[in-house]
Amino acid sequence: MKSKLIYIILLLSFSTSIMAQPVTTLPYYCSFEENVENAQWTFSARPSAAPNRWITGTAISRSGVYSMYVSSDAGVSANYIDDGSTGYCIVASREFALPMGLYDLSFNWKAAGDQGVSMHADELNQNTTKDEFRVAWVPISVYNGLAAGGSSSANDFPNYALTYPALFSGRDVFSGVGAWQTALGLLNVSSNENYRLMFIWKIDGDARKTDPAACIDNIQIAKRATSTDCWKAPIFTIDTVAGGINISWNAIAGAASYDLIYFTEGSITMDTITGITGASYFIPYSMLPNGRYCFLMRTICPDGTMGIWSEKPSVKVVDWDNIQLVPQACPELSFDVSEIDQSTGLGIIHPDCKGNEYTIHPTIGATSGRIAGYSVIPISYDPPYPIGPAPGANLIFSSNAPDDSWGQVISLPFAFCFFENTYSKAIVGANGQITFDTSHPAYAGGTNPYDFTANDNIPNTGFLPQGQKVFNSIFGVYEDIDPSKAWGTAGVYAGVLGAKPCRTLCVSFKDIPCYGNNQFTNSYQMVLYEGSNVIEVYVDRRNNKSITNQGKGIIGVINEDGSDGIAAPGRNVNDPAWQVLNDDQREAWRFVPIQSSTYEMAWYKGAGVSGAKLGKDTILTVFEGDGNDTITVRMQFNACNGEHFDLRDTAIIIWNPLDSVFVDEVVCYGETCVNPYFQETQAGTYSKLLTSAAGCDSAYYTLNLKVHKSVTYSKQ
Numbered sequence: 001m002k003s004k005l006i007y008i009i010l011l012l013s014f015s016t017s018i019m020a021q022p023v024t025t026l027p028y029y030c031s032f033e034e035n036v037e038n039a040q041w042t043f044s045a046r047p048s049a050a051p052n053r054w055i056t057g058t059a060i061s062r063s064g065v066y067s068m069y070v071s072s073d074a075g076v077s078a079n080y081i082d083d084g085s086t087g088y089c090i091v092a093s094r095e096f097a098l099p100m101g102l103y104d105l106s107f108n109w110k111a112a113g114d115q116g117v118s119m120h121a122d123e124l125n126q127n128t129t130k131d132e133f134r135v136a137w138v139p140i141s142v143y144n145g146l147a148a149g150g151s152s153s154a155n156d157f158p159n160y161a162l163t164y165p166a167l168f169s170g171r172d173v174f175s176g177v178g179a180w181q182t183a184l185g186l187l188n189v190s191s192n193e194n195y196r197l198m199f200i201w202k203i204d205g206d207a208r209k210t211d212p213a214a215c216i217d218n219i220q221i222a223k224r225a226t227s228t229d230c231w232k233a234p235i236f237t238i239d240t241v242a243g244g245i246n247i248s249w250n251a252i253a254g255a256a257s258y259d260l261i262y263f264t265e266g267s268i269t270m271d272t273i274t275g276i277t278g279a280s281y282f283i284p285y286s287m288l289p290n291g292r293y294c295f296l297m298r299t300i301c302p303d304g305t306m307g308i309w310s311e312k313p314s315v316k317v318v319d320w321d322n323i324q325l326v327p328q329a330c331p332e333l334s335f336d337v338s339e340i341d342q343s344t345g346l347g348i349i350h351p352d353c354k355g356n357e358y359t360i361h362p363t364i365g366a367t368s369g370r371i372a373g374y375s376v377i378p379i380s381y382d383p384p385y386p387i388g389p390a391p392g393a394n395l396i397f398s399s400n401a402p403d404d405s406w407g408q409v410i411s412l413p414f415a416f417c418f419f420e421n422t423y424s425k426a427i428v429g430a431n432g433q434i435t436f437d438t439s440h441p442a443y444a445g446g447t448n449p450y451d452f453t454a455n456d457n458i459p460n461t462g463f464l465p466q467g468q469k470v471f472n473s474i475f476g477v478y479e480d481i482d483p484s485k486a487w488g489t490a491g492v493y494a495g496v497l498g499a500k501p502c503r504t505l506c507v508s509f510k511d512i513p514c515y516g517n518n519q520f521t522n523s524y525q526m527v528l529y530e531g532s533n534v535i536e537v538y539v540d541r542r543n544n545k546s547i548t549n550q551g552k553g554i555i556g557v558i559n560e561d562g563s564d565g566i567a568a569p570g571r572n573v574n575d576p577a578w579q580v581l582n583d584d585q586r587e588a589w590r591f592v593p594i595q596s597s598t599y600e601m602a603w604y605k606g607a608g609v610s611g612a613k614l615g616k617d618t619i620l621t622v623f624e625g626d627g628n629d630t631i632t633v634r635m636q637f638n639a640c641n642g643e644h645f646d647l648r649d650t651a652i653i654i655w656n657p658l659d660s661v662f663v664d665e666v667v668c669y670g671e672t673c674v675n676p677y678f679q680e681t682q683a684g685t686y687s688k689l690l691t692s693a694a695g696c697d698s699a700y701y702t703l704n705l706k707v708h709k710s711v712t713y714s715k716q
Helices: 140-149
Strands: 028-030 053-057 067-071 088-096 101-111 132-139 177-189 195-203 215-223 236-241 244-249 257-264 271-276 280-284 291-300 310-317 332-334 347-349 357-360 363-365 368-378 394-397 410-418 421-429 433-435 473-478 491-497 504-514 517-529 535-541 554-558 565-567 587-596 600-605 613-615 620-623 630-638 644-653 659-668 684-691 697-708
Touching: 053 088, 101 132, 132 140, 132 177, 140 195, 177 195, 177 215, 177 310, 195 215, 236 291, 236 310, 244 291, 291 368, 310 368, 332 630, 332 644, 368 410, 368 565, 410 491, 410 504, 473 517, 473 535, 535 554, 620 630
Parallel strands: 347 644, 659 697
Antiparallel strands: 028 215, 053 067, 067 215, 088 195, 101 177, 101 215, 132 195, 236 244, 244 280, 257 271, 257 291, 291 310, 332 363, 357 620, 368 587, 394 491, 410 421, 421 433, 433 473, 473 554, 491 504, 504 517, 517 535, 535 587, 554 565, 600 613, 600 630, 630 644, 684 697
């Protein structure tokens, strides 16, 4: 039964100085990186038993290190608790003393709350209560009146709440979004008094919730510019051109220059360019490693007045001409060896170029940096694990599980990078999905949407099968199947398989019946790799006999809001129905993250890394007789999840002696010896050092030529 909802806003300061000073100078910019400014914010008291509070901390940020967010664990995370008791509100506010007039407000935000992907049907109604936040611009006389009374109903604040393009029609609240957004609003100082900017987080007390709670960063306030004011926010576009990107904008009359900031999503460092003039600016790829960027731009007036920052978030920048996709599924550093030394267990390299120099090219598989997107390539059908029961894999869906449901949360022993974020938990869907949204209830029938035919191709922010969100997911194969009708060893198996540094989350759908046609079954496997963050999908059998989705099935990935993703060719929403009915038709796909490849290489003499250092390039050239009979290569890099990888391989080099080839030839006098390497008419010994196809010495070739002189006989 739903608890009674009594929302109380407590406005008693508990965390800031009584002598906090109002803001009087514009433009105002608060990124929560300055302790002095942070101390000016007032955080309302919370009910004594409630763990949630506003805090400035480092658990999450839009840019830089700090932000302001609601936390139930003193700032360790941006998670909150809704324990099902009486609902309440907590407030973060800052006082402003500004002349009467209009002002622009901008801030970054994210908040999931009850409007997360697991939103219940009753909460789709815009008039019902949810965990959410409002932004209010409140005259100080009203604020002080509420504080003097000690508490007030939350319903007093809609009169002062700022209105934005709402996520849900007619609402002025923020929630339901787990990715950073930018809000722009208008502040009206209509009376000659101070005002409070208030961020009000409401917990409805029904025990349903999705993390994170309200998160705020980069608050900006500037005087509203008129058509003739030079501090107007510039409207700019970003286009991909040869060698980089071009940023262009309509020049603002009277502006002296422009400032530009850009940074990769989630980075704590930013690049700043000041004093830009004109109406465009080019940035080469050499200054933009592959990634997803946020760009900010503002105007500077001749008198130094600065405008509010305009923002272009989540811009994918990829130098496709020079991209290097990691072909391996696992992080790898290894030599291509021809045999194994039985006494040491080390691989043996036999140089192709006998008696000459030889360049060693190890196999390298390493990625670093945040993921800008994915490329998908077909690969050979060779699943790393059996599709079905396997040591370490648990049966999570079978005949005793409800149809169209989600499984229990799977904890991963490694952090997996997926698009912009990193995850250590996942959930398997009964209709061929893996999602990192762990808010779905376990084994609740009907909560996993099965029909996607009313949607457009992914990526698509409007991809809402049956009105439900299935973002932040891997599809392999997303279709309407029914594990509840499985029999025998058929079912869905999932587990963490393999050994570090190549552990995997392996999910196998074995002989799962098609919905409505149980005699037809499908089998496929999804594999997520540690370190490389590669995703593979193997399709062993697929009948398109489900009575829904018109025989279609999706193989692809989609990010947390549907704005980015990719599907395998011919395997998207609007592609024709397809099947895999025999071994010759089996298929496999590899989704490779687009990242920068930054790593440190080092070569050492002998086994291990204590010997003399031989080089630091990705290759090493050795010579016969140089004493480097055993070598070790080492590669170190930090993966996108921050984990440090230190990979090594050691090999023995054995130089084979040059082969000697001796050929005897006899020709008659006056004839020419036609040989692959010589054309001679005179008797003698001829030698040649042969070169292999690799361009190096391979053998000595010796021709011993004899010439028979003609003899004339006369009859006596």
